[in-house]
Amino acid sequence: MPTRIDIFRKTLNQKNIDAFLVSDFYNILYLSGFKTLVDDEREAWFLVTKNNVYLFTDGRYRAPSNILRLITPEHRLTQHLKEIIEKEGIKTLGIEGDDLKFSEYQAFKNNLKAAKIITTERLIIAQRQIKDADEIEKIKEACEIIDRCLTELRQEIKVGAGEKEIAFKIEFWLKNKGYAQAFDPIVAVDKNSAVPHYDTKSGNNIKIKNSSIILIDAGARVKDYNSDITRMFFVGKPKTEMLNAYNQLLDIQAKAVEKLNKEKFFKNIDSFCRQQLSVAGFPSYSHSTGHGIGLQVHEYPKLSAISEDRITPNQVVTVEPGIYFSGRWGMRIEDTVLIKEEGVEALTKFPSSFPSF
Amino acid sequence: MPTRIDIFRKTLNQKNIDAFLVSDFYNILYLSGFKTLVDDEREAWFLVTKNNVYLFTDGRYRAPSNILRLITPEHRLTQHLKEIIEKEGIKTLGIEGDDLKFSEYQAFKNNLKAAKIITTERLIIAQRQIKDADEIEKIKEACEIIDRCLTELRQEIKVGAGEKEIAFKIEFWLKNKGYAQAFDPIVAVDKNSAVPHYDTKSGNNIKIKNSSIILIDAGARVKDYNSDITRMFFVGKPKTEMLNAYNQLLDIQAKAVEKLNKEKFFKNIDSFCRQQLSVAGFPSYSHSTGHGIGLQVHEYPKLSAISEDRITPNQVVTVEPGIYFSGRWGMRIEDTVLIKEEGVEALTKFPSSFPSF
Numbered sequence: 001m002p003t004r005i006d007i008f009r010k011t012l013n014q015k016n017i018d019a020f021l022v023s024d025f026y027n028i029l030y031l032s033g034f035k036t037l038v039d040d041e042r043e044a045w046f047l048v049t050k051n052n053v054y055l056f057t058d059g060r061y062r063a064p065s066n067i068l069r070l071i072t073p074e075h076r077l078t079q080h081l082k083e084i085i086e087k088e089g090i091k092t093l094g095i096e097g098d099d100l101k102f103s104e105y106q107a108f109k110n111n112l113k114a115a116k117i118i119t120t121e122r123l124i125i126a127q128r129q130i131k132d133a134d135e136i137e138k139i140k141e142a143c144e145i146i147d148r149c150l151t152e153l154r155q156e157i158k159v160g161a162g163e164k165e166i167a168f169k170i171e172f173w174l175k176n177k178g179y180a181q182a183f184d185p186i187v188a189v190d191k192n193s194a195v196p197h198y199d200t201k202s203g204n205n206i207k208i209k210n211s212s213i214i215l216i217d218a219g220a221r222v223k224d225y226n227s228d229i230t231r232m233f234f235v236g237k238p239k240t241e242m243l244n245a246y247n248q249l250l251d252i253q254a255k256a257v258e259k260l261n262k263e264k265f266f267k268n269i270d271s272f273c274r275q276q277l278s279v280a281g282f283p284s285y286s287h288s289t290g291h292g293i294g295l296q297v298h299e300y301p302k303l304s305a306i307s308e309d310r311i312t313p314n315q316v317v318t319v320e321p322g323i324y325f326s327g328r329w330g331m332r333i334e335d336t337v338l339i340k341e342e343g344v345e346a347l348t349k350f351p352s353s354f355p356s357f
Numbered sequence: 358m359p360t361r362i363d364i365f366r367k368t369l370n371q372k373n374i375d376a377f378l379v380s381d382f383y384n385i386l387y388l389s390g391f392k393t394l395v396d397d398e399r400e401a402w403f404l405v406t407k408n409n410v411y412l413f414t415d416g417r418y419r420a421p422s423n424i425l426r427l428i429t430p431e432h433r434l435t436q437h438l439k440e441i442i443e444k445e446g447i448k449t450l451g452i453e454g455d456d457l458k459f460s461e462y463q464a465f466k467n468n469l470k471a472a473k474i475i476t477t478e479r480l481i482i483a484q485r486q487i488k489d490a491d492e493i494e495k496i497k498e499a500c501e502i503i504d505r506c507l508t509e510l511r512q513e514i515k516v517g518a519g520e521k522e523i524a525f526k527i528e529f530w531l532k533n534k535g536y537a538q539a540f541d542p543i544v545a546v547d548k549n550s551a552v553p554h555y556d557t558k559s560g561n562n563i564k565i566k567n568s569s570i571i572l573i574d575a576g577a578r579v580k581d582y583n584s585d586i587t588r589m590f591f592v593g594k595p596k597t598e599m600l601n602a603y604n605q606l607l608d609i610q611a612k613a614v615e616k617l618n619k620e621k622f623f624k625n626i627d628s629f630c631r632q633q634l635s636v637a638g639f640p641s642y643s644h645s646t647g648h649g650i651g652l653q654v655h656e657y658p659k660l661s662a663i664s665e666d667r668i669t670p671n672q673v674v675t676v677e678p679g680i681y682f683s684g685r686w687g688m689r690i691e692d693t694v695l696i697k698e699e700g701v702e703a704l705t706k707f708p709s710s711f712p713s714f
Contacts, residue, residue, distance in 0.1 A: 037541075037554060037556055038540070039397070040396070040397060041655065058643075059643045060552075060553055060554040060643060060644065061554075073662070073663060095459075097458070097459040097460040097463070098458055098459075098460045099458060100458065100459050101454070101455055101456060101457065101458065101459070102452075102454040102455075102457050102458070102459050102461075102462040102476060103454040103455045103476070103478055104459075105459040106454070106476075119459060119460070119463075121460055164535075168532060168533070171532065172529065172532075175525060175528065175529075176525070178521075183395070184394075195417075196417055197394060197417040197418075199394055286415075286416045286417060287417065298398065305430070306430060
């Protein structure tokens with residue numbers, strides 16, 4: 001089995017890049033297994049050369065000593081790079097143009113004259129689209145956890161409960177068991193459900209009434225991998241128009257999931273959902289139909305009208321069409337789905353069919 | 358009173374920049390009050406021209422309609438910018454070189470030929486160093502909240518409690534009251550206290566014993582503003598060497614705080630702490646002596662040996678020297694401090710003097 005580094009080196013070879021400096025937090029984690037405390041401060045770098053790898057970080061972190069090169073005020077990153085460029089005869093150095101800040105790029109350009117700098121985009125994120133067995137296991141686990149969370153908290157979705165209270169219970173449930181949230185859950189009641197990306201934390205905390213409609217969009221992060229699910233809940237008997245819309249949406253979402261194994265491009269999944277909704281007399285939605293998921297909640301491929309991404313086995317994506325009537329109510333059904341050689345598998349398994357949920 | 362935008366326009370004028378495109382999440386929040394759901398996906402832009410401001414975002418967000426320009430697939434950001442550049446006769450367009458990705462910069466360079474692009478660094482973050490009255494109020498509140506949190510949880514720091522359990526209680530206490538964490542708290546017991554940036558979440562969860570030393574580094578986020586405090590706790594009677602080190606460190610930290618009103622440069626505060634520790638026979642520490650704090654936990658000024666930042670009234674910084682004996686134990690004392698016209702004020706007021714705490 002080729003390692004992630006082997007696969008990446010093959011890409012570099014095709015592009016005539018002798019060495020590649022990885023700066024993105026998640027790309028470093030993906031290739032090296034190393035991560036810093038937070039994902040938004042530049043505290044580590046990872047260099048892949050033809051025969052070696054190097055991890056650059058500061059004295060607060062521990063890493064395998066054979067690859068670790070300490071960044072200190074006296075021995076900065078560029079100094080390390082200069083030495084390695086010379087020692088290994090590196091002619092071309094790839095960098096992540098879609099991650100490096102412009103001013104970081106400038107600093108490399110000005111200080112590393114020995115190697116030609118090649119800016120790239122989406123090299124590693126493209127590789128990360130195709131999940132290996134270990135990643136799929138971890139995503140499955142993250143899906144099982146969020147399924148369990150919704151199952152155990154199902155009884156809390158009741159008359160009198162507020163949006164923030166339920167969101168907090170989801171967070172508490174996950175963290176109390178040692179997991180993390182993939183993102184702050186969206187819990188949207190009644191007219192808030194019509195806001196596709198409702199912000200529960202800063203929202204007006206509508207409380208559930210009899211005959212309320214409730215949208216919950218949540219995910220777990222387990223062993224660095226994420227899950228993402230959206231389910232609708234009804235208190236009491238849903239209105240006929242809601243139930244009708246729900247059944248249509250459920251049917252369209254299920255068909256879209258199945259179609260992942262029959263189409264070549266993700267944009268066809270997006271257009272399928274919108275077209276089917278239109279045929280059924282519903283408006284289109286203002287968000288995309290889904291996204292790749294893995295170390296990050298939102299990664300490639302994209303399921304949108306302008307996506308050029310191809311459908312390939314071992315991608316993991318969400319499929320999440322919705323119906324929204326502004327100021328009244330809205331609904332979305334979302335699963336995290338694994339595309340297999342044969343068929344597809346929704347990894348989120350919390351029931352969605354009415355009335356059994 | 359000049360507004361934040363007024364002050365920023367003055368900077369732009371000095372630099373002959375006709376218009377400035379703000380991309381950083383916190384800089385947009387600072388200047389416009391607008392924020393998107395998450396801080397790491399590019400979902401909004403803010404443009405400041407000589408006479409107008411514009412907020413660009415997508416249909417999921419709400420913003421005042423007089424400044425809102427909707428980004429859609431048909432009407433992208435560059436199209437909006439082109440129109441405004443032409444209408445307002447903009448000759449020079451500033452961008453944030455320390456925030457924009459290299460590939461974003463390239464896209465602007467290629468698509469916006471009408472205006473000259475001027476890359477800048479730290480323009481808004483420099484302004485954000487000096488807090489206005491509203492900001493100081495919010496930071497004070499964030500400090501009061503973390504003080505209360507530590508006070509109420511003081512009794513949980515007892516024999517048998519694990520690091521993760523205490524960290525989780527801090528998080529739960531804050532969130533249950535509707536606040537957020539400034540960062541994941543560090544709770545480090547015994548030999549873990551010697552690791553300056555110990556990661557409690559992925560750590561080995563040492564439990565408190567009789568005669569344990571416990572380091573807690575935590576902060577609250579209230580109304581978007583942060584606080585940051587580190588306190589040491591002892592169970593039972595501390596060993597003489599620890600108590601001696603603690604009293605020395607406390608004295609040095611208090612003097613360093615007072616010195617903020619007497620020195621011109623922050624690097625002098627950093628060197629003062631290290632020098633005093635050295636005189637007292639203790640090793641230096643591998644982290645900086647402090648950092649500005651506000652909308653972000655780590656912002657300018659920096660209190661380090663290589664900092665060129667000047668001390669000015671209305672800056673808010675942390676002061677946090679430490680003493681660490683690897684593999685044995687460590688300690689750090691940290692306050693969030695407001696620099697005033699006359700004197701200084703530690704905004705975190707949880708007691709630090711032994712034995713009264």
